[in-house]
Amino acid sequence: MKLPWMKRAERRLWKAVTTVADLGELMARWLEGEIASRPGYAARYGPDEETAHLVPTLAALCRAGYVTTQSQPGFAGTGVDGLWWEQRAAVDLVVTDPELLHRLVDAATSAGMVVRVNDHRLDHGQDEPVIVTTCDGEPITAFGGRISRANMAVQWPELNRDLYDQVAHGRYVSIVAPEYGLDGERLWVVLDFLTGLRRREPHDPWARSAG
Template sequence: MFRRIDRRWKAARTLADLGTLTADWLEGSLPGGHPGGYDRPDPETLPLIPTLAAANRARFVTDVSQPGWDGIGYDGHRWEQRAAVDGYIAAGPLLDRIVAAASAAGLLVEVDGRSIPVTRSQGQTKTAFGAQPPVSYVRHCWPRAAVPPILAAHRLLIADRRFGPHDRLWRVLDEAVR
């Protein structure tokens, strides 16, 4: 799996290392793919890159994110997404600041908690973020040296309460990490 990614991923040993590499990958300055199997960010992520890169450089290692959206999906049915971001963060002032800002803004926040539906269609949940993934998944997706800091970190999920094209989450996160 790590054959196509830049060798710097294999050397990452801390959340700071992973955050810097993830930010560089998001911005396109790190050649190759991401350890999670992504060649490049999805097109829907492009407007979020400045905020996601800042969060990663601050040491909130984002694992998955999506903008809010409401429209006709690939299958001709209505799909709804709520803005959401999920990732790994150490205990400390940054976690406290993000949780306080997101909570004050009325966003959904889960720290090492339950998963929350973030995409739905035809009355069914299609995607959920938030729950701590199994250790086997972490070992599969991240380079060996990065597994201990990921497993020691908290899993942080922030999501808008509403489905659809809302951007409050991104403004709140941007302010909290800068």
């Protein structure tokens, strides 16, 4: 399926990748601003401004075999609408390697994160979604939950058939901080330890809070 808003050269770029490692590299380059468009996202738009400080963490995950699809930072405060907004730090990823999946889930659960793992091919046994954003105490958005075939096609419209099959047979993982607000930003430290982007230092307060 060709999306008219993605330039022909960009479509060829994404269509040419054949491995999850190559897909992760392109996603990392999109996060870093080297590529203007990515599948399943508005053309010539990069990551949201609120996630700019997460780019190194997300790019490292993509290059380590964990392809990120959406994320948000922890936040608590008054929005431009004058209402009280709270967010949990959260990220959605596609993982096709069972060993990498085990490492990710083990690291996240050991640090006290909320983990959801879903397989879009299953009609039952799916993990329930997790509320990640509230406005004046009312739930607004959630991460995780069942992924339909239609959603899968919308998320990865530009991949070649073989790579699409690999991604479709992967596990869709949501990692969510249990805390709302800035305390939940320790999630990114946990993930940096996982990819090796960050090393544990004796006097690093984030290392202690990240478990």
